[in-house]
Amino acid sequence: MVRKINISEKLRDTLSLGDTDAYRLVDGAGDDLPGIYLDDFAGRRLLSTTAPSLSPELNDWAVGLAPAITTYWKHLDQEEKKAPSLIAGTKLTEPFEIRECGIRYLVSFQSGYSQGIFLDQRENRIRVRDRSQAGDTILNTFSYTGAFSVCAALSGATTTTLDLSQPYLDWARENMALNRIETQSQHFCKGDAFHWLRRFARQNRRFTGIILDPPTFSRDHRGKVFRAEEHYGELVALAAACLAPGGWILCTTNCRRLPDHAFTRMVTEALPPRVRLESHPMPPDFTDDPYLKTLMVET
Numbered sequence: 468m469v470r471k472i473n474i475s476e477k478l479r480d481t482l483s484l485g486d487t488d489a490y491r492l493v494d495g496a497g498d499d500l501p502g503i504y505l506d507d508f509a510g511r512r513l514l515s516t517t518a519p520s521l522s523p524e525l526n527d528w529a530v531g532l533a534p535a536i537t538t539y540w541k542h543l544d545q546e547e548k549k550a551p552s553l554i555a556g557t558k559l560t561e562p563f564e565i566r567e568c569g570i571r572y573l574v575s576f577q578s579g580y581s582q583g584i585f586l587d588q589r590e591n592r593i594r595v596r597d598r599s600q601a602g603d604t605i606l607n608t609f610s611y612t613g614a615f616s617v618c619a620a621l622s623g624a625t626t627t628t629l630d631l632s633q634p635y636l637d638w639a640r641e642n643m644a645l646n647r648i649e650t651q652s653q654h655f656c657k658g659d660a661f662h663w664l665r666r667f668a669r670q671n672r673r674f675t676g677i678i679l680d681p682p683t684f685s686r687d688h689r690g691k692v693f694r695a696e697e698h699y700g701e702l703v704a705l706a707a708a709c710l711a712p713g714g715w716i717l718c719t720t721n722c723r724r725l726p727d728h729a730f731t732r733m734v735t736e737a738l739p740p741r742v743r744l745e746s747h748p749m750p751p752d753f754t755d756d757p758y759l760k761t762l763m764v765e766t
């Protein structure tokens with residue numbers, strides 16, 4: 468039997484965010500439902516499971532919870548990485564808009580394994596918005612669809628959005644346009660983050676704020692492997708070399724193999740003495756294992 472769950476309770480908590488219509492409704496073991504996750508993206512639901520198939524009982528449970536425009540399902544599998552499939556409601560053929568703290572983002576259920584925004588980074592996006600101001604230069608490495616850049620640019624900063632993938636950089640431009648940000652005055656950089664950080668340092672290019680949210684595994688343009696649990700410190704050192712005096716670095720990772728204390732040690736050891744580190748918990752709708760680690764570094 469799948470446990471009954473009080474969705475309205477979660478909705479009430481997350482609605483206190485103000486002008487937000489995308490959040491996690493069910494968070495696995497945090498809701499006594501291990502391996503079962505349910506996200507709401509402006510009325511479009513995404514059920515994700517660690518189990519490779521969807522039982523009829525779970526299907527009925529997800530669909531029967533509360534009215535939704537549509538419900539999709541995806542198997543959480545880092546190898547297979549399949550796009551979600553429709554289980555009930557309207558088939559989505561286009562990306563659609565969600566709002567988070569009044570900011571608009573394009574979400575897609577057809578563009579692959581990820582949907583265009585990581586809901587667990589909501590509070591970090593707001594941190595970036597609140598820390599940025601006119602005159603700042605913010606570098607968003609591993610930018611994906613540029614959500615952090617949107618937040619910084621909305622506060623008046625000039626952003627550099629950096630990713631390996633041109634389609635994601637195009638998506639980032641669309642997210643900016645959706646929020647009436649003039650993309651001509653923002654920078655977009657296609658390429659390897661490690662390469663570009665070294666290059667910016669050599670060119671004496673300095674940023675007021677740098678966002679580091681790498682995948683847990685990556686290769687640089689020469690094929691050198693990056694594993695968050697081993698090499699995060701090297702990434703922080705590269706970023707620190709591009710930081711303007713008094714600048715900040717947002718260090719975050721979803722690497723489950725990296726315990727909190729080891730992450731803090733790696734980040735601290737990569738930085739000069741006397742920087743300030745502030746650790747932040749996950750957003751309140753994420754009640755399962757706190758895998759996402761965040762350190763705001765102030766110099």
Ligand SMILES: C[S@@+](CC[C@H](N)C(=O)[O-])C[C@H]1O[C@@H](n2cnc3c(N)ncnc32)[C@H](O)[C@@H]1O
Pocket residue numbers: 584585588608609610611612613614615629630631632635658659660661680681682685686687688
């Ligand atoms: C986990 S996502 C980042 C999520 C993003 N920070 C956010 O919150 O929206 C990883 C991104 O890193 C990019 N990426 C992977 N390896 C890279 C590399 N070596 N240099 C630059 N970008 C890379 C991928 O294309 C992907 O968009």
